[in-house]
Amino acid sequence: MVLPSTYADSNCSLARALEVVGERWTLLIVRDAFYGVRRFGDFATQLGIPRAVLTARLKLLVREGVLTRDESAGTVEYVLTDKGVALWPIVRSLITWGDEFYSPAGVRRAMRHDADGAPLDPDGRCTECGTLVAVPDIRMEPGPGYEPTGKELDPVSAVINTPRRLLDPITTAPSRS
Known part of the structure; x- marks a missing residue:
């Protein structure tokens, strides 16, 4: 039996949550955001994550409302939203x-x-x-x-x-x- 590659249409809240935070690296990014990491380069250095993977995970977390992308300080920073803090x-x-x-x-x-x-x-x-x-x-x-x-x-x-x-x-x- 072939498993679906996504659970977005699933009637299970856990499966749907895993669509957002279940990929490798994602919870480590969230953890580091709790620790105060905000900049792309700092996430990349701290985690040793491939930059392309980090880009994809940050885009997903922003799209899902877990992080916001803040450009007001002259640099790009990723900050946990209330939804993110709820994790x-x-x-x-x-x-x-x-x-x-x-x-x-x-x-x-x-x-x-x-x-x-x-x-x-x-x-x-x-x-x-x-x-x-x-x-x-x-x-x-x-x-x-x-x-x-x-x-x-x-x-x-x-x-x-x-x-x-x-x-x-x-x-x-x-x-x-």
Whole structure:
């Protein structure tokens, strides 16, 4: 039995969602957008993704309303929309799952409530105050399972690997977009 190449006409919400975020690289692009990556060249450098693939994925994410393409700062930047930010529980869950099953040394990037510094539980609640922490109030920092990859000299990686709030734009020297 031959499977269809797309599920756009499917009556299944999961299948239709996978049409948007299910391609290889797409969730990594979204993850990096949460980390503050905004420029084409920075996505390409950080992910090591072929430029043609990155172009296609960014166009899809913009067309589907997950990202916006902002040219107002004199450079092209890709910014998560509200629809894109709504993907955070999925991204967070996949990170947590990956840490549990594929990171024997422990959590690679710890998530904390920026207001009080307490860790977040797997559901995104602050372990100190019990608040379900909104994405802009989450601080990501290297965790006990963090292992340098050798990319730390790259300015984007250097910023990502320091304690910082999600969605805060990474500001590095302008890159080609």
